[in-house]
Amino acid sequence: MKKLETYEVQPGRPTHGYDGPIKVSSGGCKLAIGEEFIDVGKTYRKRPYADDTMV
Numbered sequence: 001m002k003k004l005e006t007y008e009v010q011p012g013r014p015t016h017g018y019d020g021p022i023k024v025s026s027g028g029c030k031l032a033i034g035e036e037f038i039d040v041g042k043t044y045r046k047r048p049y050a051d052d053t054m055v
Helices: 033-047
Strands: 005-007 022-026
Touching: none
Parallel strands: 005 022
Antiparallel strands: none
16 A cells, blocks of 8 residues: 555655555545534544544
């Protein structure tokens, strides 16, 4: 996977590649409803939020 991607979300992550042909980003659009959805999930599942599931 690392050879395929150019990970543009967070620099320096050891689980991601940074010079591949496929660009990976957060999309540039972040809405409040998405944050609220994550907050509700954290409340009911009692688990910490993982911003990078590849770790």
